[in-house]
Amino acid sequence: MGAAVERACMALNILIIDDDAFVRDATALTLSDAGHQVKSAHNWDAAAAIIKDATPDLAITDLQLPGLDDAAIVALLRSRLPATPIVAVSGASPEVLARARAAGAAASVAKPFDWETLESAITAALRR
Secondary structure (H helix, E strand, O other): OHHHHHOOOOEEEEEEEOOHHHHHHHHHHHHOOOOOOEEEOOOOOHHHHHHHHHOOEEEEEEEOOOOOOOOOHHHHHHHHOOOOOOEEEEOOOOHHHHHHHHHHOOOOOOOOHHHHHHHHHHHHHHHH
């Protein structure tokens, strides 16, 4: 991850929710290597168990999770974590990303994404 996110996010606790193990693990590794504490979940139930015990400083979530429609995960996160910035990621249409922002995501990123794009979204979300 670039210097901008490292400066903007000094040692954040970050929650990553994605049912795609490759994306979830690669994102977690990159953010961990940048000095952040990362917890990851493959679905809402696993994420809910994590946030029950600790409030993350930032949540990064896929929008296409089993059993949930587009922006439902953002609404669930927003209801449990009202002050936590959320970055929504999805390989779906731009309309899906727009619904996520309307539901409370501070930023959104289309999949596939590069690290600079994710970094920009994280920085924007943290500034809100």
